[in-house]
Amino acid sequence: MVVFKTTSDLAFYLKNKKAEGIKIGFVPTMGALHSGHISLVNRAKADGLFSICSIFLNPTQFNDKKDFEKYPVTTNEDIALLLEADCDVLFLPQVSEIYPDGTENTKTYDFGYLDTILEGANRPGHFKGVGQVVGRLLEIVQPDTLYLGQKDYQQCMVISKLKQVMGLDELNIAICATMREADGLAMSSRNRRLTEPNRTLAAIIYQCLVSIQAKRDVASFAVVKKECFDLMNRKGFETEYVALADASTMDLLDEYEPGRQMVALIAAKLGEIRLIDNILL
Ligand code: AMP
Numbered sequence: 001m002v003v004f005k006t007t008s009d010l011a012f013y014l015k016n017k018k019a020e021g022i023k024i025g026f027v028p029t030m031g032a033l034h035s036g037h038i039s040l041v042n043r044a045k046a047d048g049l050f051s052i053c054s055i056f057l058n059p060t061q062f063n064d065k066k067d068f069e070k071y072p073v074t075t076n077e078d079i080a081l082l083l084e085a086d087c088d089v090l091f092l093p094q095v096s097e098i099y100p101d102g103t104e105n106t107k108t109y110d111f112g113y114l115d116t117i118l119e120g121a122n123r124p125g126h127f128k129g130v131g132q133v134v135g136r137l138l139e140i141v142q143p144d145t146l147y148l149g150q151k152d153y154q155q156c157m158v159i160s161k162l163k164q165v166m167g168l169d170e171l172n173i174a175i176c177a178t179m180r181e182a183d184g185l186a187m188s189s190r191n192r193r194l195t196e197p198n199r200t201l202a203a204i205i206y207q208c209l210v211s212i213q214a215k216r217d218v219a220s221f222a223v224v225k226k227e228c229f230d231l232m233n234r235k236g237f238e239t240e241y242v243a244l245a246d247a248s249t250m251d252l253l254d255e256y257e258p259g260r261q262m263v264a265l266i267a268a269k270l271g272e273i274r275l276i277d278n279i280l281l
Contacts (some may be wrong), residue, residue, distance in 0.1 A: 001083055003090045005023055007097045007140050010089070014141065025049030025174075026143035028134060030057050032072040032189035033081050036179035041085045042148040043176050047136060052081055052141055054091040060103050061129030067274070071277065088243055091141070098136050108132050109165050111158050114250060118265060119154045119276070122240050127158050134159055145172040151179075151186050153278040157250055178277070180206065186277045198270045200234050205266050208232065208242065209279040212264040216256045216281050232268055240267040240274075247280060 004010040014024070025044025029037050037053075044051040055078055061066035072108060075092070080201070082090055099106045109131040120127050146157045146163075156175050163171050178188045184206030185199075194202055208228040215224050225242045232239045244253045254258040256262070265278040 001079075001087050001090055003079070003092055005092050005094070005097070007093065007100075010091055011271065013089075015241060018142075021046070022050040023145070024141065025051050025145045025147060026137070026141050027053045027147045028137050029053060030071065031055040031078050031187065032074050032192070033078040034179070034187045034189065034191075036149055036151060036187040038081055038085050039165060039179050040149060040176050041082065041087045042146065043174065044147050045086065047145065047174070049145060050089070052089040052091060052143065053087050054058040054137055054141070056091075056093055056098060056133065056137075058098070058129060058133040060099075060132050061126050063123045063125050064274075066272070070193065070272075072189055089235065098133065104134070104211070106132055107135060108158065109162055111161050114154065114158050114161060117154075117179050117250065117252060118241055118243055118245075118266065122267060127155075129149050130155060131162050134162060138162075138166065138168065138171070138175060145174055147174050149179075150175050150177055150280075151188070151277065153265060154250065160260055184210070186275075188275065190273050190275065193273050195271060198236075198273070201237070201272055202275060204232060204235055204237070205268060205275055205277050206279075208266060209264055209277060212242075212244070213281040216262075217258070221223055221256045222254065228266070232266075236270065238269040240269070242266050 025047060027040040027044060041053055053178050056100045057071055059068060108128050111127050115127045148159060160173055163173060181187060183203040185203045205265045210222050221244050229239050245263050246252060247263045262279060262281050263278050267276045
């Protein structure tokens with residue numbers, strides 16, 4: 001695995017590689033890697049692409065300063081995992097490489113409706129930061145395929161819109177299945193900050209999603225939603241939303257709609273840790 005810390009070195013290397021005709025599969029991350037991240041690298045390799053992973057803890061997408069300061073940084077372990085996965089390139093830039101003109105002077109994008117609901121509404125400025133960093137990374141890496149995790153469903157929709165807005169018609173976006181712990185908890189870098197009792201409780205989020213999915217043809221979503229809210233809050237979660245949306249437009253739905261591809265999404269805090277997850281139905 002070749003590691004690059006500067007944009008210019010990476011760009012020079014990739015220019016030569018592209019001249020050889022290789023196709024690039026890109027996996028952007030914020031580090032503290034786990035099997036979910038590695039599954040994206042594996043998928044890029046399985047698709048026969050030259051795999052590039054970036055680790056960049058993007059300051060502009062954290063609406064909560066404490067969350068940023070406490071975000072786990074485990075670079076040595078990350079490198080070991082990427083080596084084991086036989087990742088081809090790691091891009092490990094400093095903030096000044098991604099935002100050479102300063103964060104205020106780096107292009108941002110408007111995601112309209114998508115930025116007004118759920119994660120957009122609950123984390124003001126978050127998607128602006130996501131668009132800013134992914135926009136920059138796409139300019140630098142110019143991948144053929146971008147690998148994203150379904151775990152961050154709304155983010156996948158935002159990045160699909162970014163592709164449109166940036167006019168990247170040739171870019172493929174591969175949305176990959178959420179990797180889970182044995183009890184169903186979606187793997188996340190933030191999980192390692194959960195206390196032991198909260199780590200056990202955290203699996204309830206997935207149990208709620210499964211029940212929302214299982215009851216789609218036999219119950220009212222309003223009732224199931226209330227059951228989930230009540231259960232989670234009783235167990236000590238601070239539940240932000242339990243929502244149902246159209247899977248492609250993200251239009252929020254009050255009720256299950258037969259024949260419609262939908263996604264159920266939950267965000268909740270356990271102690272200081274904010275967790276999100278979703279399921280297709
Ligand atoms: P992050 O480092 O949290 O910004 O995530 C980097 C990429 O990994 C994003 O595309 C995430 O959606 C994806 N990802 C995070 N957790 C998982 C998971 N449990 N399974 C699959 N992909 C994931």
